[in-house]
Amino acid sequence: MKSIVMFVLATLMNGAGCVSSGLFHSKTISADEVIRNIQHNKAVVYTLCTIEGNLDFTKIQGFPSSGTTDVSTINIPLYFESCTFTGKVSAFKNNNKRINTCRFNNNASFNNCYFKDEVDFNGASFGQILLLTKSIFDKPASFQACLFENDVRIDETFFSNNLLMQESVIRGNFWAKQATIYGQLSLQQADFWQNASLAAISVHKYADLGLANFRRAAFFEYGEYFNKVNFNGAVFASRAEWNKTKFHQSVDFSNTTFLSTPVFNNMELSGELIRDNIKYINGILDSNQLKKLIPVYIQANPVP
Numbered sequence: 001m002k003s004i005v006m007f008v009l010a011t012l013m014n015g016a017g018c019v020s021s022g023l024f025h026s027k028t029i030s031a032d033e034v035i036r037n038i039q040h041n042k043a044v045v046y047t048l049c050t051i052e053g054n055l056d057f058t059k060i061q062g063f064p065s066s067g068t069t070d071v072s073t074i075n076i077p078l079y080f081e082s083c084t085f086t087g088k089v090s091a092f093k094n095n096n097k098r099i100n101t102c103r104f105n106n107n108a109s110f111n112n113c114y115f116k117d118e119v120d121f122n123g124a125s126f127g128q129i130l131l132l133t134k135s136i137f138d139k140p141a142s143f144q145a146c147l148f149e150n151d152v153r154i155d156e157t158f159f160s161n162n163l164l165m166q167e168s169v170i171r172g173n174f175w176a177k178q179a180t181i182y183g184q185l186s187l188q189q190a191d192f193w194q195n196a197s198l199a200a201i202s203v204h205k206y207a208d209l210g211l212a213n214f215r216r217a218a219f220f221e222y223g224e225y226f227n228k229v230n231f232n233g234a235v236f237a238s239r240a241e242w243n244k245t246k247f248h249q250s251v252d253f254s255n256t257t258f259l260s261t262p263v264f265n266n267m268e269l270s271g272e273l274i275r276d277n278i279k280y281i282n283g284i285l286d287s288n289q290l291k292k293l294i295p296v297y298i299q300a301n302p303v304p
Helices: 004-013 031-040 287-293
Strands: 027-032 045-047 049-053 062-066 069-074 080-083 099-104 107-110
Touching: 027 031, 031 045, 031 049
Parallel strands: 027 049, 045 080, 069 099, 080 107
Antiparallel strands: 062 069
């Protein structure tokens, strides 16, 4: 055990620390210092730090990828624990003539962190896990058209504004259990290759999951949606469950495709249920089949 502790301490001392303990003290560091450590392949391990200024990963030298796109590659793992980011955190830049995105080849962990400004990772790709668990985002967080080759975790994360992930591909598991989103949620045209858990999620503005592709199980149980929800054109290839899910306004299931029997036990609905042209396996659900899947009692038991 002693050797493990010494290894961790040595890693922090050789890389980046800010650990608040008998040996280290919490402090403020510049975002540029983080970038310099990445450029020199030093360990990026920050605990209880305040990162001052804009953290721009596109400052890592980019190389042409295709057309007008340059890609900055970050090979070392990133670990931020209980840190505060005062400025923007970005991995995307549009210079009109050229676009710069980022590739993260190792784990990127932002656990229990606080983001005071916008977060923009549009077009980024992640070779390993992206972890944002129990973090707080004060401004919009955007991960549009990203490629996630491993798991994405936003469990118990709080978004004061929008969370945008449309057109992203998630090849690992997607975990959003007990996440709270006070702005809009967009997973439009997102492609989920493994299980997607949005259990007990809370979304206060419009939630758009239209044309999303769920290749494995999708769980929405105990979720609560305070505004309109759109599943129009979504495909559910495996289990899909809405047990005890609450919809305060209308929900649109029109043109959705279910390749397995969905579960709607004790779902509560206050607004309109739009269910035109729902496709079930190799046919189209008629009204009698639909009543069996989406019980009539949800209309008689609106959300308080």
